[in-house]
Amino acid sequence: MTKRLLALPLALLAGSAAAAPPPAIAEWVAGHQREIVGEFLDLLAIPNVAADRPNIERNAAFLKAALEKRGFRAEVLPTDGNPIVWGELRPAGASRTVLIYFQYDGQPVSPKGWAQGDPFGPVVRRGKWLPGEEPGFVENARELTSFERDWRVYARSASDAKGPIMAFLAALDALRAGGLEPNVNVRVVMDGEEENGSPSLIAAIERYRERLAADQMLVFDGPAHVSGRPTLVYGCRGIHPFRITVYGPKSGVHSGNYGNWVPNPALRLAHLLASMKDDAGNVRVKGFLDEVPTPTADELALIDAVPGDEAGLLKAFGIAEPEQPGLTLQRALLRPTLNVRGMQSAFVGAQARTIIPDRAVAEMDIRTLVETPGERLVARVVEHVRAQGYHLVDAEPDDGTRARHPRLARIEVDDSPLHAFRTPMLSPESRRLAAAVERAWGAPPVEMRSMGGSVPIAPFIQALKIPAVLVPVVNYDNNQHEENENLRLGHLFDGIVTYAAVLRMRD
Template sequence: MPARRSFSIIACVLASWQLVRSQPADLRTKVDQWVQANQRALVSSLVDLLSIPNVAADRENIRRNAMLLRDQLAARGFTAEILETAGNPLVFGEFHVPGATRTILFYEHYDGQPVNPRDWRQPSPFTPILRDGRMEDGAKEIPNGLTTLRTFDPEMRIYARSASDDKSPFIAFCAALDVMKALGIRPTSNIKLILDGEEEAGSPSLVPAISKYRDRLSADVMYILDGPLHPSGQPTVVFGARGNLAIELTVYGPKFALHSGHYGNWAPNPAMRLAQLLATMKDEQGRVTIEGFYTGVTPLTAEEQAMLRAVPDDPTSLTKLFGIASPEREGLSLQEALQLPSLNVRGLSSAFVGADARTIIPDKAIAAIDVRLVKETPADRMARLVRDHISRQGWHIVDREPDDATRAKFSKIVRIAARGGTNAYRTSPLLPISKQTVSALAGVFGQPPVQIRTSGGTVPITPFIEALGFPAMSLPIVNFDNNQHGENENLRLGHFFRGVTTFAAILTM
């Protein structure tokens, strides 16, 4: 009930909705003023939504979230409905603007990562609290701040699951609609929203839902309202994300561990052989040496190179923060590195180390690898290339524990398990819609946003983007240090309030 009340306070304040022309800088001032005057209601709306638990496996509460979201869209004149899927429901809303020739589909998710309440420094991840800054910097809780304060310092943070990932963008989006209505500014595009209830569980129902609801999902462009801003805190547009392929290699030695004194130099050591195999995959300069690994990766245009150079990364502070002397590959900036597929050993295991180390020849050695993919290097091809490379090094490849006959026949045996292939996506930053997006944000904020051609991480909705077939890009609004997915997730309120302007800029471009 309280949820519905605070939402409708905003919705009801709105009166007429006529078309008013507004200059971008002017728009920012007006939105800022409105947000300043409505901070209390905005925060209450967010708190109401955060108070409904949203772990994907919690079907009952997931549905409560979905119904609240649907009602909020309906209160703003959207045709809003809950779309059933094989898993958690999707929430869909549509708003038709007379005369508009472009349709924008906005994607968000309303589920959150699972929680372990004992790890949170507050009674419950679903009972939001307010702090006067970042907890790790010693910020204190402001008792009852969320219910009593009328205005909020931009440095204040709300702590709750999904405060940043991914409920606040929905509230900021609704606020953008509300402020535009209050100012008499009509959206320049038809608006559609699709809200996913299973993103943190890998969005298994999203792609199957396309065939069922394809007519509803047609649009000219999709904006993903998820993820953090660039660490500089500047407005950010993200045009793509790398994919991921997980590969596990198990190299076999003797059937059981042997005494290294009795058999060292005679029985082959699987840890050493695995190390030798891995060493064939990357050279000392950090270049992957698997044949075809970089095939198809397009050279960057001068414009794209300029875009990468303009990203305000700070390699000096990063190397200091991480305690490394220099990047792996000389002459490659962080942004340039993210445009390429990577091969990363994410874990190694064989027998024991430290106090548990024993004088043995281990029976096996395991390497867990992840291959980050770019658009030109699909997961299935990369899995094949890795396999072919290993085969060319003289290894016999198996897909289960080798039997005695296999052990007798082959001296180098490796088991390969590949799974979790998610492709990359990328929308060309050179498309007209990409440029319009950038100039819309540049207009209201007075300087171009940070443009990320490809972000390093992987988003599970890439198959959804591929299946829809129209350009997609991310428009994040939240702080990068939000403890997303971990305990003590938080949202910096200054970022939240500015997000309203970001969405108003897109809705009026």
């Protein structure tokens, strides 16, 4: 079974950069690709796994210097864990303040499976690497002055998320080269433990609250819309994983000697899951969808304007139709999900044995909305399971419990769920941001009311209580968290344009 998430094919990116970029910034980028890519390769060459403290500190020092070079007052702020890189730029005449969040740590690496061997030995490749292809790396990449838009930089954190850092630094350079400065006060917070859930950053909020104060928060992280168009994301769903275990006999028993007599937990789990969500994709857990809000007509107009090549997605995923034919992807994201993300009972394949298994396990996740917190939805699933006749235990059942209850199950809730957040799409701050991006590109950005997914930074956003918007710029098919992580250079160059525009938001 493949362990890989599906990467979207390049064909879906054909719409990249649908509108023309603004001449001044784009021209500067075109003329300075060597410097931009060079500094990016330098940054990527510093290993940044959160547990590797000496290298984390090298990253922090590099980033502090990079900010200072752009006129920022910068500091490396201690926390209980990895340091925060903080910086501030106060241009003359700016009144409003934006806080921009970045992460500088990356996912742990296993060099096996990387075409280049070393995930911290960044390389440039002519296009996307597909399994089985030759590496095809560009030689002497640092000496080139121009790079094709479809070429990619391969390294850990190329997209998640040193790419956005580099786009931001280059945007500052581009503005300066044109004699411009941001017209907002810019505060920067760079997190060194995002891939661990940002514990030290969140713990340090009180200590540094004054340095983090702002009118608006921007998160420069995540992939842009699959169309490649500039993208604003006003929120994300939360995630609340839990596990259901249905108990059978204490240990597997012989399917011949006891088949038809000892109850089968895999079959019981099948009935339980089937009772939760019908075969047409409708959740049947009582109350699960009760508090789901209906978007306003104006919001719905923006939601329905999100471009969606659904035919292309179906083809890429290899499915004939969505779970509920007729429901668009964007409208599907307006609801919480109830998803089976994994399931196991005894063994399959060569290890399969002729038994009635001792248990069956389903790993579930619920994607939540602000209005439907995970705690409440899980409680409704618990009620549903009880209503199917199950006695719920909170530990492995003992003999007495087994003897008393024909149907036994356990529900274990993940202790680190991520909460949803959502900033109103139609607030003045949100419209100001959208207008800035639209001015730069001559076309409106893709505006998403909420990502389908979840971000570890949600608790940070909640704690700061600053309206937050994600401004993602990297390519969707970046192999984030996997081997062969990459950033498409066209996305990097366009990201510089977008970030420069954001830094010049009009009041």
